Amino acid sequence: MYDGVxxxxxxDHFTNPRNVGEIEGADGVGTVGNAKCGDIMRIYLDxxxxxxxxxxxxxxxxxxxxxxxxxxxxxxxxxxxxxQEALKVTNKxxxxxxxxxxxxxxxxSLLAExxxxxxxxxxxxxxxxxxxxxxxxxxxxxxxxx
Amino acid sequence: xxxxxxxxxxxxxxxxxxxxxxxxxxxxxxxYGNPASIHPMGRTPRDAVAHARESVASxxxxxxxxxxxxxGGSESDNWALKSAVLGPHPRGRHVxxxxxxxxxxxxxxxxxKSMGVEVTYLPVxxxxxxxxxxxxxxxxxxxxxVSVMAANNEIGTIQPIREIGGIARDHGVLxxxxxxxxxxxxxxxxxxxxxxxxxxxxxxxxxxxxVGFLYVRKGVHLDPLIHxxxxxxxxxxxxTNVPGVVGFGRAAELAxxxxxxxxxxxxxxxxxxxxRILSEIPYTRLNGHPSSRLPGNANISFAFVExxxxxxxxxMNGICVSTGSACASGSLDPSHVLLAxxxxxxxxxxxxxxxxxxxxxxxxxxxTVDVLKEVVGRLRAMSPLYEDHxxxxxxxxx
Ligand SMILES: Cc1ncc(COP(=O)(O)O)c(C=O)c1O
Numbered sequence: 001m002y003d004g005v006x007x008x009x010x011x012d013h014f015t016n017p018r019n020v021g022e023i024e025g026a027d028g029v030g031t032v033g034n035a036k037c038g039d040i041m042r043i044y045l046d047x048x049x050x051x052x053x054x055x056x057x058x059x060x061x062x063x064x065x066x067x068x069x070x071x072x073x074x075x076x077x078x079x080x081x082x083x084q085e086a087l088k089v090t091n092k093x094x095x096x097x098x099x100x101x102x103x104x105x106x107x108x109s110l111l112a113e114x115x116x117x118x119x120x121x122x123x124x125x126x127x128x129x130x131x132x133x134x135x136x137x138x139x140x141x142x143x144x145x146x
Numbered sequence: 147x148x149x150x151x152x153x154x155x156x157x158x159x160x161x162x163x164x165x166x167x168x169x170x171x172x173x174x175x176x177x178y179g180n181p182a183s184i185h186p187m188g189r190t191p192r193d194a195v196a197h198a199r200e201s202v203a204s205x206x207x208x209x210x211x212x213x214x215x216x217x218g219g220s221e222s223d224n225w226a227l228k229s230a231v232l233g234p235h236p237r238g239r240h241v242x243x244x245x246x247x248x249x250x251x252x253x254x255x256x257x258x259k260s261m262g263v264e265v266t267y268l269p270v271x272x273x274x275x276x277x278x279x280x281x282x283x284x285x286x287x288x289x290x291x292v293s294v295m296a297a298n299n300e301i302g303t304i305q306p307i308r309e310i311g312g313i314a315r316d317h318g319v320l321x322x323x324x325x326x327x328x329x330x331x332x333x334x335x336x337x338x339x340x341x342x343x344x345x346x347x348x349x350x351x352x353x354x355x356x357v358g359f360l361y362v363r364k365g366v367h368l369d370p371l372i373h374x375x376x377x378x379x380x381x382x383x384x385x386t387n388v389p390g391v392v393g394f395g396r397a398a399e400l401a402x403x404x405x406x407x408x409x410x411x412x413x414x415x416x417x418x419x420x421x422r423i424l425s426e427i428p429y430t431r432l433n434g435h436p437s438s439r440l441p442g443n444a445n446i447s448f449a450f451v452e453x454x455x456x457x458x459x460x461x462m463n464g465i466c467v468s469t470g471s472a473c474a475s476g477s478l479d480p481s482h483v484l485l486a487x488x489x490x491x492x493x494x495x496x497x498x499x500x501x502x503x504x505x506x507x508x509x510x511x512x513x514t515v516d517v518l519k520e521v522v523g524r525l526r527a528m529s530p531l532y533e534d535h536x537x538x539x540x541x542x543x544x
Contacts, residue, residue, distance in 0.1 A: 015462065040531060060530040062452055065455055
C-alpha cells in the first residue's frame with residue numbers, strides 16, 4: 001500500500017475510479033490544468049436540455065493519485081444533479097467526501113471543480129445560453145509546455 | 147514488510163545485510179564503551195573503529211588517516227563545501243557544481259549563495275554527463291572547489307571524475323565528489339581519480355543509516371563543521387557512533403569482495419528490465435547514459451502517465467520504486483535532474499526509477515514488468531494526453 005499519505009476513500013477512488021472514459025458527442029467538455037504541473041483533467045457532460053439535469057458525467061485525468069480520486073469523486077457528485085446543483089459541488093465538498101487530502105494535494109480538488117465548470121461553460125457556449133453563477137473558467141488551456 | 151514485497155528502490159536505501167548486523171550487535175550490547183575512554187571498556191570499541199576505518203579506506207585506495215566518520219552523506223557534502231569557502235581558512239569565494247547534484251550539495255550551495263559565495267552550475271548533456279572542458283572554462287582565480295558527483299542517484303550516470311579531478315588539480319582547485327551512490331558499486335581510487343574530498347554513506351551499500359565518511363586527502367586543510375570534542379583527530383566532534391561505524395566497515399568489506407559478481411548480477415537484471423520495458427511497453431524511454439551508468443539503475447519515462455500514480459499502482463502490487471514526479475515530493479516542479487537532461491515537464495512527471503540490488507532475482511524483475519504493463523495500460527486508458535495522442539495520430543509525438 002501507499003502508506004499513510006491518503007485516506008481510504010482516496011485510495012478507493014484511485015484504485016477503482018468511477019466514471020472513467022469519454023462521452024461521444026458530449027454536450028459539454030472541459031479540460032483544465034497543464035502538463036507542466038503534472039495534472040490535466042477532462043470532464044465530459046451529457047445534459048438533458050429540458051430539465052437541465054446532468055444525465056451522465058465522465059472523466060479522463062493525467063495526474064497523481066489525488067488528481068484521479070478527486071476527478072472520480074467529482075463526477076459521482078455532479079451526476080444526476082441539475083446544473084445549478086452541480087455548481088454547488090465545490091472543491092471543499094469533494095475533499096470532504098474523500099475524507100480530506102494532504103495539504104500539498106489541495107490544488108487537485110480545485111482542478112476538479114474547475115474542470116466541471118469548464119465543461120459547463122462549454123455547454124453554455126455551444127448552446128448560446130448563460131448559466132447563472134458560472135464564470136469563465138480560469139484554466140481552460142491544458143498544454144502550456146514551452 | 148509484506149513477504150511478497152519486491153524492493154527495487156535500493157538507491158533510496160538498502161536493507162541491512164545480515165553479516166553487517168552480526169558485526170554491529172556486540173557494540174549495541176556488551177561492548178558499549180566509548181572508544182575515547184582510557185579504561186578497559188574503551189579498548190575493544192577503539193580497535194573496532196580503527197579496523198572499520200581501514201576497511202572503508204581500502205575500498206577507495208585511501209589511507210585510514212584520511213577518513214573522517216560523519217552522520218552520513220549529507221553531512222559529508224555540507225562539510226566539504228562549507229569548509230572550502232567559509233571559516234577562518236577559506237580557499238576562495240567561488241564554487242563549481244554540476245546542475246544534477248543531490249540536494250545535499252545543491253541546498254548547501256543555495257545557503258552559501260545567501261552568504262555571498264558565488265556558485266557556477268555546470269550543465270549536463272542529454273545523457274547527464276558533465277563536459278570536462280566546461281569545468282575548465284568555469285574555473286576562476288577565486289574558485290575554491292569543484293564538486294561533481296561520481297554517479298547520479300536518479301539516472302545513474304557515471305561522471306568522468308578522473309578527468310574533472312585532473313583539471314581541478316592542474317588549476318590548484320580542490321576536487322570533491324559525492325560518491326554516495328558510487329561507493330561500493332563501482333571502482334573508485336582517490337589517487338587515480340584525482341580526488342581531494344569524497345563523500346560516502348553506509349546505508350546505500352547494506353550498512354546502517356546515519357553513518358558516512360568524508361575522505362580528505364592528506365595535506366588538505368579542513369575546518370570543522372561540527373565543533374566539539376577531540377574525536378576524529380579533533381575536527382569532527384561527537385561521541386563515535388561505534389555500531390554504525392563498525393557496520394559501515396563490514397558493509398564496505400562485503401561490497402569490495404563482491405563487487406565484480408554483484409555488479410554483473412545487477413547489470414543482468416537491469417538490462418533485462420530495461421529491454422523488456424522498452425520492447426513491450428510503447429512510448430517509453432531510458433533516461434541517463436546508455437553505458438556509463440550504475441549497474442543497478444534504470445530510469446524510464448512512460449509517456450502520457452504521471453509518476454506518482456504509477457508509483458502508487460506499483461506499490462499496491464507490492465513493488466517499491468521511486469519517481470521523479472513533483473507530485474510525489476510536494477513541490478510543483480519535477481526532478482531537477484530530469485529537466486537538466488532536457489526532458490519536457492510531462493515526460494519528467496511520468497518517470498520511474500528502478501534500482502536493483504544483488505539480492506533481487508530475475509523472477510522479481512519479470513513480475514515487475516508484467517505488473518507494469520497492466521498498470522501503464524490502465525493509467526493510459528484514463529489519460530487525456532493519451533486520448534489526444536490517439537486522436538491526433540502518431541505523428542504528433544517524437
Ligand atoms: C548522491 C547522494 N548524495 C547524498 C545523499 C545523502 O546521503 P545521506 O542519506 O546519508 O545523508 C544521497 C542519498 O540520499 C545521495 O544519493
